[in-house]
Amino acid sequence: MYLEISNPMDYHAALYIRLSKEDESEGPSQSVQNQESLLREFVQKHRLSVYDTYVDDGWSGTNFDRPDFQRMISDIEAKKVNMVITKDLSRLGRDYIMTGHYMERYFPEHRVRYISLLDGIDTGVDSTANDITPFRAIMNDMYAKDISKKIKSVKRDKQRKGQFIGGKPVYGYKIHPTEKNKIVIDEEVAPVVQRIFSLALSGMSCRTIAVLLNQERVPTPATYAGIPVARAGPYTGLWSSERISDMLQNETYIGNMVQGRSVKISYKSKKCLKQNPSDWVVVEGTHAPLVDVETFRKVGMLLKSRRRTRSRTYDFLLKGLIFCHECGYPLAVINRKNARGEDVLYFVCRTYQRFTKAGVCTCHSIKEKTVTDAVIAKVREVCRAYLTPNKLLPVAREAVENARKQNSLEMEIQMLQSKIDSLTANLDRMYTDRLNGLLPEADFQRIFGRIKLEREQLEEKRQALEFQKKSPVRSEDRARELVQRFIETAGESRELLVSLIERVELTEDKEVIIKFRFAQLDEMAEIYVPQGFAPF
Structure with a gap:
């Protein structure tokens, strides 16, 4: 020097x-x-x-x-x-x-x-x-x-090997206490994750699940992890539909390690860019799952079916599955009064609604109930053709035995109670909207009556299950009852419809075309012409 x-x-x-x-x-x-x-x-x-x-x-x-x-x-x-x-x-x-x-x-x-x-x-x-x-x-x-390149290469190599290199694992898991780069189930919050999937599988929307968790004051993932908030807002510490949706689509919960969802812009910047799912690093079977693959797949289909609809006011069985055959866009649903002054739901083409004067498409108006009944009838016909009680009975026996092992009766009761609580919350919210002038009286009476009836039906089912819990039936009787109930109610289950049907198309001539997810079923999906339709 x-x-x-x-x-x-x-x-x-x-x-x-x-x-x-x-x-x-x-x-x-x-x-x-x-x-x-x-x-x-x-x-x-x-x-x-x-x-x-x-x-x-x-x-x-x-x-x-x-x-x-x-x-x-x-x-x-x-x-x-x-x-x-x-x-x-x-x-x-x-x-x-x-x-x-x-x-x-x-x-x-x-x-x-x-x-x-x-x-x-x-x-x-x-x-x-x-x-x-x-x-x-x-x-x-x-x-x-x-x-930076060398460190990035080492991290990428660990990701490809299925080793966890993040700061905090996804909600429901925690860092392994002894082994490095491994995660294990967090027993404290794992039941919350499993309950969220159960509620979604029952048909409950992400928004409704979020409302239910907020009402029960369940801590959010950020709150549970103790992540500090730089600037608290009105929704800080609350569950959101986006958070629920992200959890329901995260393969980590079926035992797959998902990493590389975002990358830094450069070694000089802290900002990250979200990656396309095709660029994520996914390694299967790296840890214990919280949810089985079949449940995850069905929930994914239910979520996907809701993305095609913008309707929040009206709920119907074919929500997100019904499309216009001519223009290919999802059909809208509107409420109109019939000659007796009763509220009736109608399907109409959304393209026609937006560009009526341009003549791009036609109205396609038809009662929602007419199309739904036609689809249910077709699904029942398909189920009867492919499924017989004798073929279903071994599957039902196995299901009953598994259910006994997993105490599914108790889970079914809890699921029904969750639905009842959700409907009660909806009624309370609608009543508030009515008092604030956000919901017209006619709509309030119609929706209130429908939800109240649905809640009463669920209450009856729950009471029946409670009685069954106190006096259990034999496994064989339970299996036969299960088979019979499945065949009788085939087509009325939202979960079953989404599992079987890819989309339903309505033509200008009021013909219903059902496109099944399985090629062997498409042979039976002939064009069905519903009778007795009535344009509004």
Whole structure:
């Protein structure tokens, strides 16, 4: 070192030390203690006055938001420091743009002398070492970029092997207590996740599930994980339909490790970009599942069916499954009064609604009940053709035995109770909307009556199950009852419809075309012409 300081009493020095994880690979010479020892030796030799020592341990050189670096900048602004000393230029930073900003602009403007000991840089004197400083900064930046690529490659390799490399696992799991890069089921909140899937499988929407969890004051994943909120808003700490939807589509819950859903823009930025699902890293069977694959698949189909509809006021069996045959767009549903003044739902073409004068499509008006009855009849016909009680009985016996093992009767009662609670919440919300003038009286009476009737039916089912729980029937009788009930109610279950039917199309001539998900069933999906339809 050939640095000389002729007027040491004029300076109040800041000793700046930085160490990051990538620097540790270079050996003990980069340690905090080694850096401080070198800097102390220099200031003692030149009789400099040290104002303070600033240490950022574990911080990357590409990030200038380091706590002690910013504290040093504050002291410079307050004119407490007018000299900055580092071991080498890379300790100041590895981003050549920001390093150049501080060296060429910030330090000179604030009359701060910068000294890098090993590089021989001293902005207080003219030297050739100062002239090549920009090139040193670029080399440091290239080193940081190279390290970033290597770290990214190592992380990607761990992801492909199914090793967990994130900070916090998805809600319902926790870090393995002994094994690194593994996750295990969090028994405390796992039942919440399983209940969410059960509610979704029963046909409950994401929004309704979120409302139910908020009413029960179930802590959200962020609240449970203790994640701090920078700026609290009106919905902070509340479940949302988006959160529920994201959970219901996360393959982590069926035992697959899902990572790489977002990536950093660059090694210099903290911002992340969401990746397309095709670019995610998914490794199957890395941990214990919370939900079986079949339940996950059915819930996924239920969610997908709802994306095609914007109707929130009216609920009907074919919601999200019914399309216009001519234009291909989903059909809308509207409410009209019949000759007796009763409210009746009708399907109409959404394209016709929007571009009536252009004549793009036709009205396609038909009673919702007429089409629904036609679809139910066709599904029952298909089920009767392919399913007989004798063929179903072995499956039913197995289901009954499994149900006994899993105490499914109790689960079914809980599921019915959840539906009843949800309907009660809907009634309360509608009553509030009516009082606030948001819901017309006619709509309130119609929806109120329908939901109330549905709640009474669920109450009857729950009471029947409670009675059955107290006096259980034989497994054989239970299996036969299950088979008979399935055949009789085939087509009335939303879950069954979504599992069997891909879409239902309504033609201009009021013909219903059912497209099944299975090729062998399509042979029976002849065009069905409903009778007795009535345009409004």
